[in-house]
Amino acid sequence: MNIRQLKHFLAVIDLGSLAAAAEVVHLSQPALSRSLRALENVLRVPLFDRQDRRLRPTPYALAYVERARRMVFDENEGARSLALMRDGELGSLAFGMGSSIAKFLLAPLMLEMLDRAPGLRMSAMVQSTDMLHAALLKEQLDFFIGDVRIAQHDPDMVIEALYPCTFGWFARAEHPLAAKRNVTMTHLSAYPLISGGYADESVERRIADLYGLGIPISQHFSLSTSDLSTMHALLASSDAVTPSTAIAVLDPLKAGVVVPLDVAPPLDLDLTLGIIHRAGRTLAPASSRAFEFIRASFANAAAELSRLHGRRAGLGAAPSLKKRAIKTRR
Structure with a gap:
């Protein structure tokens, strides 16, 4: 045989x-x-x-x-x-991530790897966590960054939880609701709602329960896009409002173009992002460098969001973004 x-x-x-x-x-x-x-x-x-x-x-x-x-x-x-x-820093590296983090992570990661391992061949997939998980199982990816819940009970997967997401409702800084306290879904519904990125069934159910929305919740949104650049442009140039992870709107938050709204009840969702790869799978040597950069990028994003939240609290404009505890499994 x-x-x-x-x-x-x-x-x-x-x-x-x-x-x-x-x-x-x-x-x-x-x-x-x-x-x-x-x-x-x-x-x-x-x-x-x-x-x-x-x-x-x-x-x-x-x-x-x-x-x-x-x-x-x-x-x-x-x-x-x-x-x-034999290859050392040569070879290939295939990885994936969701659209909500690709905006701030994908290009910097690829530039870092090109600088440190110029002979490396890279490919990247931007998709929902379930699609990334399926691609990993088919050995189309070496690893992906996504919602760690999808693999937390799978003994054939290795998880490194990195970033507990904060959530909120966001609009342009001059939006009529920006200075209002205890904004309700009635207030929000008076403006175009944007659905950004990919949302699984559990997230949709939770949003529906929090705000008394009928299923599917897509019927309540005027616009839907997985392209964050488009979502940022719409928020900056209109009275549209979006529910989102804070990290997905980090750049416009830093620029002061977009602000979190004080919505009641707050958008209380459970999502921890992390690195997921197959147990027993030999990773390319460049993976360890990629992991270092990903860890540092999430740590920097968390610090930046904390700084922005502290600055807003000091100015007396304080919708809080709830943060979940990290649950790590290796």
Whole structure:
């Protein structure tokens, strides 16, 4: 038995067709059939029932398939580990993050890595946490930065919680509601509402419960965009209002263009961002440098938001942004 035979077996299992599998593994159908027969001889069990020119997996095959996947995975990881040792700072790094943090993190991270590892090939995916998690499981990413809840009960994932998000309602500094206390949903609904970024079902339910909104809450929003530059421009140039993480509007907050509103009840959501990668996955050497930069970037963002909140409190304009405790699991 060899890894090549296991790959042939998995191709037939996954594609359900000898012809399709033969094309993927670049063998003729007779050659692929011989490879399967050889594996059956080694294992001394039938892996496929051959009826009507079709291969149907036997109970033995279904019991064996996950072990076969693990052996192929371990073989690939062994070869990858040696390649990474040879490459040093060369190689590739694929990572992902949500749109709410890509605005302040993605370009600086890539510039940092280009400066410190100029031979590195990088690719980045900006998507919702569930899409990033799916891409990680498919080995399309080395790691991603997202909502740590998606992997907190998965023993095959490693989590490093970094940043407990603060939330609020935001509008331009000269907005009619900017100086008002105890703003309610009735007040907010008099202005265009912007839905920015990606929100999962639990977040939507929580917002609906807090403000008495019907589901889906998208029906209450005039505009929806996952592009933060567009959202920032709309906030700065109109009377639109948005519920958001504070980090997603960090730049316009720092510039004084956007301010948090004093909304009652406050936007009380639970979201901790962190680095997530697969247990047992050999990361590129450049990953450790990327992780250092990501940790420092979140620490700087937290310090900046704390400074801004302190400045606003000193001026007597004080909607507070609630901060959750970090829960870390490695």
